[in-house]
Structure formats: C-alpha cells, structure tokens
Amino acid sequence: xxxxxxxxxxxxxxxxxxxxxxxxxxxxxxxxxxxxxxxxxxxxxxxxxxxxxxxxxxxxxxxxxxxxxxxxxxxxxxxxxxxxxxxxxxxxxxxxxxxxxxxxxxxxxxxxxxxxxxxxxxxxxxxxxxxxxxxxxxxxxxxxxxxxxxxxxxxxxxxxxxxxxxxxxxxxxxxxxxxxxxxxxxxxxxxxxxxxxxxxxxxxxxxxxxxxxxxxxxxxxxxxxxxxxxxxxxxxxxxxxxxxxxxxxxxxxxxxxxxxxxxxxxxxxxxxxxxxxxxxxxxxxxxxxxxxxxxxxxxxxxxxxxxx
Numbered sequence: 001x002x003x004x005x006x007x008x009x010x011x012x013x014x015x016x017x018x019x020x021x022x023x024x025x026x027x028x029x030x031x032x033x034x035x036x037x038x039x040x041x042x043x044x045x046x047x048x049x050x051x052x053x054x055x056x057x058x059x060x061x062x063x064x065x066x067x068x069x070x071x072x073x074x075x076x077x078x079x080x081x082x083x084x085x086x087x088x089x090x091x092x093x094x095x096x097x098x099x100x101x102x103x104x105x106x107x108x109x110x111x112x113x114x115x116x117x118x119x120x121x122x123x124x125x126x127x128x129x130x131x132x133x134x135x136x137x138x139x140x141x142x143x144x145x146x147x148x149x150x151x152x153x154x155x156x157x158x159x160x161x162x163x164x165x166x167x168x169x170x171x172x173x174x175x176x177x178x179x180x181x182x183x184x185x186x187x188x189x190x191x192x193x194x195x196x197x198x199x200x201x202x203x204x205x206x207x208x209x210x211x212x213x214x215x216x217x218x219x220x221x222x223x224x225x226x227x228x229x230x231x232x233x234x235x236x237x238x239x240x241x242x243x244x245x246x247x248x249x250x251x252x253x254x255x256x257x258x259x260x261x262x263x264x265x266x267x268x269x270x271x272x273x274x275x276x277x278x279x280x281x282x283x284x285x286x287x288x289x290x291x292x293x294x295x296x297x298x299x300x301x302x303x304x305x306x307x308x
Contacts, residue, residue: 001098006153007296008095012107013157014288015088019081020134021165022052026071026081027127028189029172033064051172054079065120072126073117081130082114088137098150103140106133149237156233156291160284163226166190166213167280170223170273183209190221210273211266223280227258230287237295249290257283 029048033039045062049055052071056062075082089111092099110133118126138158145151169186183204187193190213193204199216200208216222231254238248246252257280261269269276 001149001153003296005095005098006149007292008091009098009150009153010157010291010296012088012091012095012099013154013159014161015084015091016134016137017158017161017165019084019088020131021161021168022071022079022081022084023127023130023134024189025052025165025169025172026067027124028169028185030064030068030123032185048172051168052079068118068123073115075114075116085111085114085130085133100140100144102144103137106137106140110137152233152237153295156230156237159226159230159233160288162221163223163230164281164284166221166223166226167277167284170210170213171277173273186213192219192221195219206270207266210270214261214269215266224258224261227254230254231258234291248294250287250294253283253287253290 025048029044033041033044041063042061045064045067046056048067049062049070054070054077056066070077071079072081074080075086077083085107089107092104092107096104115126141151141154145154169189173183173186183206184193187196187204187209192213196204196209196212199212199219202208212219212222214223217224217228219225231251234248234251234254246255260279261276
C-alpha cells in the first residue's frame with residue numbers, strides 16, 4: 001500500500017473518532033452549565049478548553065457560546081468538530097481509489113450538512129447528529145472493508161484517538177470536583193452506563209466507574225481496550241521477526257502505558273487521575289508521531305539549482 005493512502009486512512013479514522021469524542025465531551029459539559037447555575041461559567045469554559053488543548057482569550061470572560069463556536073462549528077480550529085469532519089472528508093478524497101463509495105458519500109454528505117452556527121436550544125440535537133454520523137461512517141467501514149492493511153490503518157487511527165478522547169473525558173472529572181460531571185454522567189456520555197450496570201450491578205462509584213472506563217478489557221471505549229487494539233493493529237501490520245524485545249517505537253510506547261495502567265491499583269490511579277490521563281494523551285501523541293515516521297515518510301521537496 002502506498003504510504004499516502006495509508007496515512008489518509010489512518011487520519012480518516014482519527015478524525016471521525018475525534019468528532020465523536022469532542023461531541024460527547026462538549027455535550028456533557030455544556031449541559032452541566034445549563035443545569036447548575038452556581039457553576040462559575042468562565043472557569044468551567046477555560047478548564048474545558050484547556051483539556052481539549054485549546055487556548056482561550058484572556059481579555060474577556062468566556063461563555064458556553066464561545067466554547068460552542070470554537071470547538072463545534074469553527075472550520076479553521078484544529079480541535080473543532082467541523083474541522084475534524086472536513087479533514088476526514090478531505091483525506092477520503094485523497095484516498096478515493098481505496099475508500100468505498102458508501103464511505104465517501106457518507107463523509108461528503110456529513111461535511112456538506114455541517115451547520116455554521118448552532119442555536120442554544122438545538123445544541124444537544126446537534127451533538128447527537130454528530131455521533132450518529134460518526135457511527136454511520138464507522139459502521140460502513142466495519143461492514144464492508146476487508147480486514148487488510150486498509151482496515152488496520154483505519155482502526156489504528158481510531159484506537160489511538162479513542163484512547164486519547166476517553167482520557168480527556170476522564171480528566172474533566174477532576175477539573176472542578178464540586179461542580180464537575182458525575183460518574184453517571186461520564187458513563188452515559190461514553191454510552192457505557194448500561195454496560196457498566198450489567199458488569200457491576202449497582203450505582204456508579206468513583207472506583208468502579210474509573211476502573212470500567214480505564215481498565216475493562218471488554219468494553220470498546222475503555223482506555224485499555226483502545227490501546228490493546230492499537231497494539232494488535234501494529235503487530236499485524238508488521239509481524240515481529242526479532243527474537244528479543246520489541247523494536248517498533250509505537251508498540252513500545254503503547255505497551256508501556258498499558259502495563260502501567262493494568263498493574264497499578266485503581267485507587268492509586270484515582271488519586272493521581274489528571275496526571276495519569278495526561279500521560280495517556282502524551283503516549284498517544286508520541287505513538288502517532290512514531291507511526292508517522294515509520295509508515296508515512298515525507299519525501300523532501302525537490303530543489304532546483306542553476307547549472308554552472
């Protein structure tokens with residue numbers, strides 16, 4: 001497979017998952033601002049932008065409309081839903097010879113129907129629409145793509161982004177402990193509430209909910225599940241030939257963070273939750289960079305010089 005095609009498929013997976021994860025995080029926190037009038041809106045909005053890796057203007061207080069404009073419908077901001085959907089469509093256009101017609105039409109339609117502004121009363125409806133469109137695109141790939149290199153690169157991108165997004169959502173739990181989202185709210189935002197109840201058979205507690213979203217090996221949105229899936233994709237892309245150790249940098253990074261989470265008591269992780277989630281985000285970023293260097297080399301642009 002050409003490296004440019006592999007790179008496009010990798011980023012299609014990442015951008016689709018990023019739009020879905022951003023919609024879930026924003027839906028939870030903007031709804032909390034509406035329900036709790038005592039929450040300091042400016043502090044909550046700045047904390048949310050910080051978790052999403054975005055800077056905020058310092059010259060004026062922030063409102064939920066500012067966050068919505070920046071992280072939802074701004075087509076130029078790299079962390080926004082609109083940018084992610086547009087970038088997924090653009091990468092699909094570059095890999096058109098590999099991408100199925102159904103996936104191309106789905107991404108193209110989603111990008112065309114992306115609104116330029118969202119009214120306050122339709123915010124929840126908009127986030128639901130984003131989640132549905134992301135689920136449609138992923139379902140098309142899972143149901144109609146051979147489990148070859150194309151599917152592996154797409155799934156690798158999705159898995160890394162999902163681990164990153166779940167870590168960001170968990171990090172928001174510790175931003176403003178008094179007015180932050182409850183564990184029930186976080187589980188619902190991940191679509192994990194019913195699965196949690198079937199597993200633990202009781203109301204969510206901090207320990208059990210964190211353990212479920214971090215360490216459950218069977219729930220597809222847990223950090224461990226996503227990291228393990230990414231490791232499996234890397235192993236299938238390049239079967240191990242060396243007799244000792246692992247030479248691939250991305251696999252080493254992912255294996256290390258997986259071991260740190262799996263073999264550390266959940267109580268210790270909870271006590272240091274923001275730092276641990278920052279570590280997960282740093283690893284996914286470093287692993288993505290290692291994958292780029294390994295599989296997506298960029299040829300230097302030719303330089304023309306005059307002959308003597």
